[in-house]
Amino acid sequence: MTGPTLSLPLAVLEGIHLNELINQLTSVLADSEASSDPAIERLVPDAYPEDTDASAEFSNATRADLLERRRADAVSVQHALKPLSTVAPEDLAGDEAIQEREVLIPAQELDAWLRTLTALRLVIAARLNITAADDEHDLDDPRFHVYDWLGYRLDGLVALADAHDEASG
């Protein structure tokens, strides 16, 4: 079963980092039952802010399913990343780490990629207290660089996906 595939250029080091970030996302998800976490709450927003009963009912019906989908998406992204992420950084010679490789994304897993990159940004934004688009970025905090880098890659992937739709009608 092979369908259309998109190819996303990604440096080996980026693949390693992205894989590690998804590991962290997975552990945040694993703790979602244990305690209240604003990052998790952002992944399962309140559909009825003005109606407590309807809000609870909607949450009961959707929360577990949504969080499970984040886990499932994470698994498929990490699967596609394997050719890059299984490389040990210390085994990379010279500028090999920053050389771009093509990550192959089956078209039917494109949404899983878009949703995972989005979920990572939402979680990081919650950790960084980003509440407005023009919030000052503290450039000494490496998490802002990670957040911006994910935004850059997500925007590129959206463009790639839109072009793919255009071409396949």
Next chain:
Amino acid sequence: MSTPIATPDLDEVTDLYAAPLEPWQLVVWNDPVNLMSYVARVFRTYFGYSSEHANQLMLSVHNDGHAIVDTGPRETMEVHAQAMHDFGLWATVRKVPS
């Protein structure tokens, strides 16, 4: 699915038909994280809206803080809300304000 204890009487059925067809709205709210290109893509691919319409809705979300993305029966709006949450968008369901 549980078995109904009694058959609903005809009056209730009539009431259902009398209910307004489109009393609920799906509202998507602006947030500082989601990219404009991504939000427009979600509106286009999920709802099947044209690029123009999807883009217009995205700009309403961005500029006005929110947009009514769809209107219809409550259950349908809830399905859409869950789908929007799945994509990381902040969506709520509400009755059409009278």
